[in-house]
Structure formats: structure tokens, C-alpha cells
Amino acid sequence: MYSHAPWAQQPPPIPPAPGTAGSYSPYQGTTTPPQHFASACTDMSITAPAYHTVQVRQSFNQAPMAYAPYVHQQPPPPPATSPEEPKKKMTWPEPVRDYVRRSFDPNNLYADVDRSDMEKKLKQTISTATDNHTIDTIDWASLPLPQQMIRTERTRLSWQRESVNMHLNGNGHNDLSTSKKRKSQDIRGGDDENSSSTSTPPWRNTNSRNGLEDRVSFQSPAKDRFEKHQQPFQEDKASKFQKNLEKRQRRFDGGYKSTYKQSPSPEPTSGPVVGTCQVLEKKYFRLTSAPIPSQVRPESILRQTLELLKKKWKKEGNYSYICDQFKSMRQDLTVQRIKNDFTITVYEIHARIALEKGDLGEYNQCQTQLRALYAQIPGGNPVEFKAYRILYFIHTSNRTALNDMLADLTTAEKEAQAIKHALDVRSALALGNYHRFFRLYLDVPNMGAYLMDMFVVRERLAALSNMCRAYKPDVSLRFITEELGFESDADAAQFIYDYNGQTLLEEREEGIRVLTGKAGATFEAAKAAAFKKVDIKGQI
Amino acid sequence: MDAIFEDFKNAYLNGDGYLLSRTLLPIDPPSQPDRLRAFQRSTNHAAVRNDFKYRILYDNASPIKLPADEGNAWVEIYYFYWKAVGEILSAEAGTKTKGKWSTVYETWKELMNQLIRGYNNCNFEAWTVPCLYVSGKYLRVFAIKADEENLNNPDASTNYGDDMNTEAEKNEKLEDAARVLNRVFQLCLSDRAPLEESRKWGIYNIINLLFKTYFKLNSISLSKNILNAIQAYRGDMPSLEAFPTAHQVTFKYYVGVICFLEENYVEAEKHLTEAWKLCYQKSTRNKELILTYLIPCHLLTTHTLPTRALLEPYPRLQQLFLPLSRCIKTGDLQGFDAALVAGEDEFVKRRIYLTLERGRDIALRNLLRRVFVAGGFEEPKDTNTAPLRRTRVPVAEFGAAISIGSKETMENDEVECLLANMIYKNLMKGYIARERGIVVLSKGGAFPGTNV
Numbered sequence: 001m002y003s004h005a006p007w008a009q010q011p012p013p014i015p016p017a018p019g020t021a022g023s024y025s026p027y028q029g030t031t032t033p034p035q036h037f038a039s040a041c042t043d044m045s046i047t048a049p050a051y052h053t054v055q056v057r058q059s060f061n062q063a064p065m066a067y068a069p070y071v072h073q074q075p076p077p078p079p080a081t082s083p084e085e086p087k088k089k090m091t092w093p094e095p096v097r098d099y100v101r102r103s104f105d106p107n108n109l110y111a112d113v114d115r116s117d118m119e120k121k122l123k124q125t126i127s128t129a130t131d132n133h134t135i136d137t138i139d140w141a142s143l144p145l146p147q148q149m150i151r152t153e154r155t156r157l158s159w160q161r162e163s164v165n166m167h168l169n170g171n172g173h174n175d176l177s178t179s180k181k182r183k184s185q186d187i188r189g190g191d192d193e194n195s196s197s198t199s200t201p202p203w204r205n206t207n208s209r210n211g212l213e214d215r216v217s218f219q220s221p222a223k224d225r226f227e228k229h230q231q232p233f234q235e236d237k238a239s240k241f242q243k244n245l246e247k248r249q250r251r252f253d254g255g256y257k258s259t260y261k262q263s264p265s266p267e268p269t270s271g272p273v274v275g276t277c278q279v280l281e282k283k284y285f286r287l288t289s290a291p292i293p294s295q296v297r298p299e300s301i302l303r304q305t306l307e308l309l310k311k312k313w314k315k316e317g318n319y320s321y322i323c324d325q326f327k328s329m330r331q332d333l334t335v336q337r338i339k340n341d342f343t344i345t346v347y348e349i350h351a352r353i354a355l356e357k358g359d360l361g362e363y364n365q366c367q368t369q370l371r372a373l374y375a376q377i378p379g380g381n382p383v384e385f386k387a388y389r390i391l392y393f394i395h396t397s398n399r400t401a402l403n404d405m406l407a408d409l410t411t412a413e414k415e416a417q418a419i420k421h422a423l424d425v426r427s428a429l430a431l432g433n434y435h436r437f438f439r440l441y442l443d444v445p446n447m448g449a450y451l452m453d454m455f456v457v458r459e460r461l462a463a464l465s466n467m468c469r470a471y472k473p474d475v476s477l478r479f480i481t482e483e484l485g486f487e488s489d490a491d492a493a494q495f496i497y498d499y500n501g502q503t504l505l506e507e508r509e510e511g512i513r514v515l516t517g518k519a520g521a522t523f524e525a526a527k528a529a530a531f532k533k534v535d536i537k538g539q540i
Numbered sequence: 541m542d543a544i545f546e547d548f549k550n551a552y553l554n555g556d557g558y559l560l561s562r563t564l565l566p567i568d569p570p571s572q573p574d575r576l577r578a579f580q581r582s583t584n585h586a587a588v589r590n591d592f593k594y595r596i597l598y599d600n601a602s603p604i605k606l607p608a609d610e611g612n613a614w615v616e617i618y619y620f621y622w623k624a625v626g627e628i629l630s631a632e633a634g635t636k637t638k639g640k641w642s643t644v645y646e647t648w649k650e651l652m653n654q655l656i657r658g659y660n661n662c663n664f665e666a667w668t669v670p671c672l673y674v675s676g677k678y679l680r681v682f683a684i685k686a687d688e689e690n691l692n693n694p695d696a697s698t699n700y701g702d703d704m705n706t707e708a709e710k711n712e713k714l715e716d717a718a719r720v721l722n723r724v725f726q727l728c729l730s731d732r733a734p735l736e737e738s739r740k741w742g743i744y745n746i747i748n749l750l751f752k753t754y755f756k757l758n759s760i761s762l763s764k765n766i767l768n769a770i771q772a773y774r775g776d777m778p779s780l781e782a783f784p785t786a787h788q789v790t791f792k793y794y795v796g797v798i799c800f801l802e803e804n805y806v807e808a809e810k811h812l813t814e815a816w817k818l819c820y821q822k823s824t825r826n827k828e829l830i831l832t833y834l835i836p837c838h839l840l841t842t843h844t845l846p847t848r849a850l851l852e853p854y855p856r857l858q859q860l861f862l863p864l865s866r867c868i869k870t871g872d873l874q875g876f877d878a879a880l881v882a883g884e885d886e887f888v889k890r891r892i893y894l895t896l897e898r899g900r901d902i903a904l905r906n907l908l909r910r911v912f913v914a915g916g917f918e919e920p921k922d923t924n925t926a927p928l929r930r931t932r933v934p935v936a937e938f939g940a941a942i943s944i945g946s947k948e949t950m951e952n953d954e955v956e957c958l959l960a961n962m963i964y965k966n967l968m969k970g971y972i973a974r975e976r977g978i979v980v981l982s983k984g985g986a987f988p989g990t991n992v
Contacts, residue, residue, distance in 0.1 A: 128732075399894055400760065400801060407888045430897050432964070435957035470960030472971040472980075479974070483953065517971075 095140035096126065103145045113147040121146035272337035274298065280305045284328040291335040299338055302329055306346060319357045326350040327362075330369075344373050344380035351385065355450045360392075367392065384446050387418035391451040394426055397531070402426065418445045425452070434463035438485035458530035460484045460495065465527050468519035477505070477512040499526045541582035543575060545595040548614075552604045561670035564621055566628055566648070566678050580625045592618045613658040620651040641685040645713050648682050651675055652720055659727055659739065666733065669742030672724055676749050683717035684756070711757055718753045718762075725750060725766065729773055740777055743770070744787035751794040763798050789818045793830055800833050801891060809837040828854045835861055836895040843902050843989065845869065860886060868899055871907030874946055876900055904942075904958060905967040909987045911941045929992070931981040935959070935972070938979065952977070 092100075102108060103122055125146060129135040275296030282297065297305065306329070313322050326346070333343050351366035367389050374382040386409070393401045413419050421440060428437040437459060441452055463484055467475070477489050486492040489512065493505060496514065501522050504515045544563045551560035568575045583591045595602075596618075597611040606614070624647040631640035652675050658664040691710065725746045731739040747766055754762045770777065780788055796811035812834040819827050831854065835846050845865045851858045860883060867876035880887070880897060887893035915937070917927040939955040959979060962968035969982035986992060 124732075399803065400758075400891070403888055403891050403894060404758070406884070406893060427897070430894065431900055432961040433954070433957055435951075435954040466960050466964045470956075470963040470972050471974055473973075475974050483957070 092126075093136060095138075096129075096135065099140040099143065099145075100126075103147065108145055108147065110147045110151065113150050117150055118146045121150055125149075273335050275301075275332060275336055277301065280308055281325060282328045282332075284324045284331065287331065287335070296335055297329075297332050298336070299333075299342060302332060302338075302346075303342060305329060306342075306349070310349070313353065319353070319359070322353060323350075323359065323362060326353070339373065339377060341377070341379035344370065344377070347373065348380055348385065351388070352447060355388070355447050358450065358454075360454075364392065383413065383416040383418050386413065387416075387422040387446070387448060388451060390419065390422035390426060391448055394422075394429065395451060395455045418448070421445055422448065429459065432462075432466065434459065434466065435483060438463075438483060441485045456485070458527065461499065461523050461527040461530050464496075464499075465521075465523045468516045468523060470516075472517035474506070474513040474515045474517060476510075477514055480514055499523055541579055541591065541595070543572065544579055544618075545592075548596070549602055549604055552606075555665075555667045557667045557670040560668055561674040564617075564651075564671055564674050566624060576625050577629060580622065580629055583622065588622055589615060589619055592622075607663070609662045610658070610664065613654065613662040613664070616654045617651060617658065620647060620654055624648045624651055639689070641682060641689045642713065645679075645682040645686040645717075648675070648679055649716070649720060652679055652724070656723060656727055666731070666737045666739050666741060669728070669739055669745075672728075672742055673745045673749075676721055676724055676746060679717050679720060680714070680749060680753055683713040686713040687711055714753060714757055718750065718757065721746060721750050721753060725769075729769060735778060741783070743777075744780070744783050744791050748787065748790040748794060751791075751798075755794075755797075760798060760801060763794070767795070767798075785818055785820075789815050789820070789826065792818070793826070796830075797833055800837060800895070803895075805837050805840050805895075808833065809841050812837060824853060828857055831857055832860070832890055832892065836892050836899075839868075839899050839902065840895065843905075860890075864896060864899060868903045868906065871903050871905075871910055873900070873903055873907060873942065876903045901961070901965060901967060905962060905987060905990075907941055908938055908959075908962065908968060909990055909992060911938055912981065912986055913992060928983065929986070931970070931983055931986065933979050933981065935977050935979060 100122065103118065125143075126135070129138055273291050273293050273296055275298045276293050277295055277297045278301060279297070280301060282295075305325070309322060309325055309329075312318070326349075329346055330350070333339075333346065347366045347370050351363055351370065354360075354363035354366060367385060370380070370382075370385050371389065374380060374385070386405075390402070390405055393405060409419065414423060421444065425437060425440050428434070428440060441449075441456055444452055464480075467480070467483070477492055480486070480496075481489050481492040484492065484495075486495065493512065496502070496505060499522070501514075501519065504519055504522065506513045506515055547559055547563045550556070551563070562569065566576070592615045593612070596614050597606065597608065624644060627640070627644045627647050631644050634640075655664075655671060655675055687710065690712065725743065728739045728743040728746055733739070747770070750766055751763050754760055780791070792811045792815035796808045796815060799805075799808035799811060812830055816827065816830045816834060819830060831846075831850075835857070838844050838846070845868060846857075846861060851861065863879040863882070864876065866872075867879055876899070880893075880900075884893060887896055912929065912933060915930040915933055918930050935952055935955055938959060939950055939952055942955060942958065943949040956972055956974065959968070959972055963970060963972070966988065969986050969988060970980050972979050
């Protein structure tokens with residue numbers, strides 16, 4: 001019996017205010033009350049608790065919603081009681097009534113603004129006005145409608161929003177495409193994260209299934225079919241209504257999950273894709289939905305692709321082409337969940353190429369993946385890449401990551417040559433030992449020099465500031481060249497010259513001197529600027 | 541069931557939020573070791589909502605009369621609580637094999653959603669906010685358990701990205717929990733009710749939960765958003781001093797640690813010192829945590845080390861800091877390096893390694909100072925003036941001191957480099973005259989703050 005009418009058991013979310021119960025009696029036992037009442041009351045119930053919704057809604061759910069689309073847009077009557085103090089009777093001035101009427105005017109409604117949100121905003125606006133006694137002074141005619149306010153708020157919030165999906169989905173509300181449910185859900189998702197005024201309703205949660213709700217699921221196929229049947233006849237506005245209707249229904253009958261399950265929108269597949277594509281090259285395209293097997297290359301093909309790419313890179317050296325191809329390879333590996341030594345090879349080669357071209361963004365993506373891969377499977381060159389990783393974090397001055405890095409290294413790894421070198425670089429910098437740092441700079445294993453090149457300038461500035469403070473009256477240019485790892489005296493002089501130190505160079509009998517004692521704060525500003533901004537996502 | 545609703549009524553009668561929050565505890569109180577099981581058995585799936593409705597709404601004998609929407613919201617909350625308790629009991633009993641803590645987490649999240657809904661739509665009053673503390677606290681606990689459980693059976697979650705995102709998958713539930721907690725945070729922050737009855741009074745507890753979660757997720761930078769948000773609302777907020785001391789201490793501790801990790805040691809010291817002063821005297825564990833960061837802070841800002849008396853009650857801190865302290869005091873560089881290596885794992889775990897490492901500067905300063913003191917005084921020119929220390933010290937003397945203990949001698953250039961650092965950091969006053977191979981130290985206070 002329970003499973004037949006689960007909503008009857010569920011408490012209506014917004015029951016009538018106590019003490020007004022008598023007024024519903026006319027509708028008690030009515031199976032099909034006037035529909036415009038049903039929708040108007042339901043929608044307004046938050047604003048006006050005095051509306052009697054309980055019986056109406058129950059019968060509404062049992063009855064088919066045949067007439068519904070044409071009447072729901074009736075402007076609801078303005079709330080008769082103050083929302084804050086339900087007992088106190090008060091009449092709203094005409095401008096306010098008009099404002100409310102305009103808010104719910106079908107022509108002013110936005111599909112992407114929930115009715116409940118609107119009502120909340122409206123209630124907030126009016127009650128604030130009442131509380132501040134500004135209800136008579138506000139120019140209600142020119143005040144933005146609640147849906148407009150919500151939109152403005154959202155636009156503002158969306159700057160901070162990480163995901164662009166919401167935008168993408170939010171704009172397509174007019175088409176009754178198959179993924180409609182996904183969309184409305186996504187819109188709600190955006191709200192939930194960003195505004196405190198919406199609460200996450202239970203149906204949002206598709207994972208928590210329990211016996212009870214499973215048992216009521218047979219209700220929904222009928223409903224679903226009904227909706228689909230209705231859709232072709234509906235106007236644009238009706239679809240909005242349909243959405244509201246659906247939403248309300250979900251709220252009450254708990255059947256949301258089953259409805260959702262049957263929605264034709266792409267379902268999460270149970271396992272990874274197995275590709276069937278036989279073409280070696282493929283342009284990278286960012287996936288926005290489940291991958292299509294015919295466009296995914298299996299591992300055997302990818303192996304040939306890698307060989308091809310290696311040859312092409314040697315021959316042509318076209319980085320943008322190579323990078324694109326590698327990205328699509330990585331994507332194919334990911335969607336098929338291929339994690340083995342071949343995966344490592346792909347990421348390692350891409351990382352090396354990116355490093356060589358100074359494309360730190362791609363390099364960083366690769367090293368992040370490599371880190372996870374090394375932790376899971378043997379193979380590859382973990383020592384080499386962990387050393388790069390340390391140098392990379394030195395470059396980005398990422399202390400937290402460096403700390404985590406130290407935590408991850410085993411004792412054996414710390415002894416490995418490349419990693420030891422990177423750790424020595426780190427400690428030399430931490431202790432300000434530029435002498436040691438530049439010795440290490442001149443002797444870097446593997447491709448670490450590409451990374452060190454990126455921060456050597458700022459470390460030279462730091463060391464130079466340091467020396468200018470400590471040495472008086474002067475030192476030889478040769479000393480600077482040696483200490484700061486320049487290739488020649490000319491390079492050192494050029495460096496000093498580039499940072500406005502031309503007056504500090506003085507030619508004497510015994511050679512060129514650098515007047516450190518007179519430098520003052522010459523290099524301090526440049527040093528501060530060099531340390532201040534690290535271009536992490538330096539993609540080319 | 542009766543025990544819980546008895547508490548519920550009493551809480552409502554007295555406006556006792558903490559009593560109310562205890563009715564939502566997912567663990568047995570010590571006084572009633574079988575409370576959860578009894579509650580779980582007291583009703584069944586078919587009857588549960590009606591049973592609760594009767595207790596909360598239709599009980600004529602009850603002295604409290606709730607408005608229907610509020611009452612129904614509580615019915616829903618207790619309904620999910622009841623479900624969650626069932627899941628917890630079965631998860632603890634280990635009867636189900638897969639995904640049991642995930643189910644607990646999802647059910648508990650429903651409970652939270654209902655609570656949030658209660659505040660948004662059903663006029664829950666501000667005195668009930670301790671319910672948010674309790675439910676939020678356990679949401680985090682269950683999320684961690686669910687993630688631990690998922691670690692062993694990673695299923696093929698959909699991933700349309702270009703790369704696999706192992707980190708995020710590992711902490712899927714906890715990240716979800718952080719989002720829920722963030723909503724609770726917004727719920728408290730944006731309450732416009734007058735201060736006396738505002739949910740804002742719950743905010744620091746929730747913030748602390750969020751910080752804790754962000755630290756666990758290793759995304760400490762997200763804490764900044766929270767701090768910015770309360771900074772923006774500071775005009776409408778009661779001052780921090782007005783909140784319960786427990787909330788204050790935890791908050792200040794976290795803010796201190798956040799500053800610490802950003803290398804803003806001056807700010808960090810300020811907040812940690814406040815936390816230290818307010819911390820409950822007998823709460824050794826919390827004081828230990830505060831000191832873990834306050835001591836390295838002090839080392840860098842004021843170049844001071846903890847006294848033995850301070851560390852007396854904390855054997856773990858003694859273990860952490862005493863070997864280093866000893867080496868810093870005596871200027872024993874080799875000892876310092878060894879102690880740093882020995883404690884590396886612990887230091888790294890607590891994220892103080894990189895800070896403590898800088899203590900080497902102080903050790904070096906102390907060593908150089910010893911060289912300076914050992915250099916004695918200049919020949920006095922006349923007997924009336926106070927004796928002057930020898931302020932011209934050969935670089936080689938410092939080099940010898942630095943090389944003592946280590947098997948190889950350090951090159952003069954590197955010694956000069958270290959000296960230059962000392963001068964640059966203002967730990968030593970003077971300059972290096974490279975051509976003559978000597979360091980000329982300041983006559984008045986060559987080592988600032990050390991009386992020489």
C-alpha cells in the first residue's frame with residue numbers, strides 16, 4: 001500500500017500555517033481541483049504560507065495533469081500576509097502588488113531562473129522593505145524583477161565558478177532536446193554550490209538508493225511516456241511549465257531517481273571504452289561527452305602512432321603539431337584506462353618535448369600524471385622525472401608541493417644521482433648558498449638544465465644583491481663570472497648592464513672591477529620583481 | 541526512539557541546541573551504550589515516517605507545538621538519521637561487503653541536505669545550529685571512511701578529461717563533503733536575521749571544519765576563499781572575541797598555520813600566540829599542536845629557542861625540537877644537519893621542515909659569533925676607553941670554524957658566500973674586503989641582538 005502512493009506518506013514540504021486549516025475544507029476529498037489553483041498555490045506557497053496546498057497537491061499527483069500547460073502562468077495574487085509574521089494581517093500597497101504581478105508575468109519569466117528561487121528573492125525583497133519601513137519609498141516600478149536580480153547575481157557568481165558547463169547548459173533551455181533533464185539538473189547544481197538560498201533536494205543525489213525508493217519506481221514510466229507524448233504539442237512556455245511540473249513531481253513522489261534513470265541522456269558507462277579506430281594520427285579535441293569507440297585508437301595503434309610521432313619530431317620538429325598529437329594520444333589512453341609502461345613512455349616523451357620547448361603547462365600536466373603512474377606501476381624513469389619535478393617546484397616557488405615531494409621520496413631515491421642533485425639545488429637555495437647553487441647549475445644531469453635556466457636569472461639577481469651588500473669596496477668581474485656561473489666575463493658584464501648596473505663597472509689596470517660598495521639597492525627591485533611572479537602556465 | 545524524542549522535546553522546551561544536536565549523534569552516548577541499536581529497531585521502513593510524525597507533530601501530550609513545516613522538516617531529518625543509523629550499524633557489523641561506508645556517507649549527506657533545507661525553508665531557529673556542527677563533523681568522518689574504502693576498489697568512474705585524475709578520485713567523497721560544508725558555511729554567513737538570533741554564531745565552527753577538510757585534502761589554498769568571505773562580511777559579523785573560546789582557538793590556530801605555510805611568519809606568530817593564550821590549560825594535545833608551529837615561527841622572527849621548562853609537558857615536542865635547539869645554541873653545523881636529516885620524516889609530515897631548515901642561519905650566526913668572541917680584544921690604545929673587540933677577522937678563521945667537524949675544508953669563496961648571506965640577512969654587521977681576505981665587523985654590535 002505504501003508503494004502505491006508514497007507521496008501520501010511524505011510530508012508536504014510546505015504545509016499550511018497552523019490555525020488556518022479550516023479554510024481548506026472545501027477542497028478536501030476533491031480529486032481534481034481547478035488546476036490553476038494548484039499551480040499558483042504551490043508556487044506561491046513560500047511567499048504566502050496562508051495558501052492551502054496540502055490536499056490540493058495530493059490530489060494533483062494522483063490526477064493526470066491534462067490541462068496543466070495552459071493555466072499555470074496565471075499571475076498569483078499578491079501575498080496576503082507578511083511572510084515574517086503570518087498572524088498579522090496587512091495589505092500591500094498597489095505598487096508592490098503590481099511588482100509581484102509583473103514578476104510572475106509569463107513574459108517576464110526566465111527559464112533558467114527557478115520559480116522557487118524567484119519567490120525567495122521576492123520574499124526577501126519585500127520583507128526587507130517592510131522591515132526597513134521603506135515599502136512606501138521604494139520605486140517599485142523601476143526596481144529590477146526578482147528573476148533579473150537573480151540573474152545579475154548569477155552572472156557575478158559565475159566569474160568565480162570553475163566550471164563552464166553551467167553556462168553551456170544554461171543557455172540551451174529552449175530546445176526540448178533529449179538531455180533536458182541533465183540540463184535542469186546542472187542548473188540546479190550551479191545554484192547549490194553558489195547560493196545559500198537553495199537547498200539541495202534529496203533527488204540531487206543519484207547515488208543514494210534505498211529499497212524504499214526502488215519500490216516506487218514503477219510509477220514513473222507511465223509519467224515519462226506521458227511527458228514525451230505531450231512535448232510536441234507544447235509551446236516554448238509550456239516546456240518551462242513542464243520542467244516545473246517535473247521538478248515538483250520529483251519533489252513529492254520521490255520517483256525522481258527512476259525518471260532520471262530512464263532519461264535518454266548519456267548514461268555513465270559501466271567500464272572503459274575499447275577503441276576501434278585504426279588511423280594513426282588524430283587531432284586533439286576536448287571531450288564533452290562519452291567517447292565514441294570508433295574514434296578511439298586501441299593500444300596497438302597508439303604504439304605505432306608513437307613511433308610515427310618520434311620520427312616526425314626528429315625530422316620536422318613542429319611542436320604545435322606534436323603537442324596536439326600527444327594530447328590526443330593521452331586522451332585515448334585515459335578513456336580506455338590504459339595504465340602500463342607504454343602509458344608511461346607516452347607521458348615521458350611528451351614531458352621531455354614540452355620541457356625542451358619550455359612549454360611548462362603541458363610539462364606540468366605530464367609530470368602530474370607521471371607521478372601517479374610511477375606510484376602505481378613499475379617502469380619508466382622515475383628518478384629522472386622526480387628530479388625534474390623538484391626543480392619545477394623550485395621554479396614555481398611551491399613550498400607546499402616541495403614539502404609533499406620530500407615526504408614522498410624514499411631514502412634510496414634521495415641517494416639517486418639526479419634526485420640528489422635536485423635536492424642539493426633546493427637546499428643550496430634555501431640556505432642562500434649561491435656559490436654551491438651555481439656549481440650545481442653548471443653540472444645538471446639529464447634535461448634539468450632546461451628547468452634551471454628558468455630560474456637562474458632570478459637567483460643571479462638575488463646573489464648579486466647579496467654580494468653588493470656584503471663586499472666592499474669592489475670585487476673583480478672575474479669573481480662575479482665564476483660565482484654566478486656565467487660563461488664569460490662579457491656575459492657577466494652584459495647581465496650587470498641589463499639591470500642598470502653600468503655605472504658599477506670600472507676598468508682598471510688589473511682588470512674590470514665591479515663597485516659593489518656603490519651598488520646600493522640597484523638590483524633589489526629587479527630581484528623582488530623576478531621572485532614575485534612565476535609564470536606557471538607558460539604555454540606556447 | 542523514545543529516548544531521542546524525549547531529548548528532542550526537552551531541547552525544544554529549553555532552547556538547548558547542544559542537547560538537540562546530541563540527538564543526531566551517530567555514536568552511542570556513554571550513558572546509553574545501546575541507544576543507536578534500540579532506536580534503529582524501534583520502527584521499520586513502512587512506519588518510520590508516521591512514527592516520527594506522531595512524536596514530533598501530533599503528540600497531544602507534548603508540551604511543544606511546532607509549526608507544521610518545521611515539524612515535518614524534523615521528521616525528514618530524523619527519517620534520514622534513522623536510515624543512516626541503520627547503515628552505520630550494518631557497516632560496523634561488517635555484514636555488507638562493498639561500499640558500505642559510501643552508503644553511510646550518502647545517507648548522512650541527505651540528512652545534512654534536509655537540515656540545510658530546514659534552515660532555508662522551514663524557519664529553523666538559530667539556537668539549533670549545534671545540529672550543523674554535529675552533522676558536519678560526522679559528514680567529514682564518513683567521507684574519509686568512504687574514501688578509504690574506495691581506495692581498494694576504484695571503479696570506473698566516468699572521466700572525460702584528457703588525463704586521469706588520481707588525486708581527485710582518491711578523495712572523491714571528502715571533496716564532496718567539502719562542498720556540502722561550504723554550503724553550510726554560506727548558510728550561516730548569509731543569514732540576515734538580527735545578530736541575537738543569527739546563524740552567524742555558528743560560523744566559526746563550520747569554518748574550522750572546512751579548514752580541517754581542506755588541510756586533509758591538501759588544498760589549503762581554498763581556505764583563503766573562506767577568509768576572504770568573512771573579511772568581506774566583517775561589518776555584519778560579531779567580533780571573533782564574542783564567539784565560544786573553543787571556536788576561537790581552533791580558528792586562530794588554523795589561520796596561524798595558513799600564514800605559516802605562506803611564510804608570513806609575523807602574522808603566523810600573532811595568531812598562534814593568541815591561540816596559545818586562549819587554549820584550554822589542560823588541553824595538552826591542542827597546545828602541542830600550536831607549539832609545533834609557534835616554535836619554528838619564533839626561531840625565525842625573534843631568533844629564540846624554546847626553554848626546557850616550556851617543553852617539559854610535551855615529550856613529543858622535546859623529541860622534535862631539542863636536538864636541533866642544542867645544535868643551534870652551540871653553533872654545531874654538522875650536528876644541525878644530522879639532526880635535520882634524522883627528524884626529516886617527522887618535520888616533513890608536519891610541514892615544518894623547510895622552516896626549520898632556515899634555523900641553520902642562526903646556528904651559523906652563533907658559530908661566527910664564537911669566532912668573533914674568541915678573537916679577543918684589540919690592544920687598548922689607552923687605558924681609559926673600554927676595550928674594543930678585534931673587528932678585523934680573516935675569512936680563513938671563519939672558514940676554519942665552519943670546516944671543523946666536517947672532513948673536508950670549505951673553499952674560501954663558499955665561506956665568503958655564507959658570510960655575505962649573514963650580512964645580507966642582517967645577522968652580522970660588517971663587510972667583506974675580498975682583496976685583503978678579511979671581514980671588517982661593526983664596532984658597535986657586530987651580531988645584533990646578542991650583546992656583542
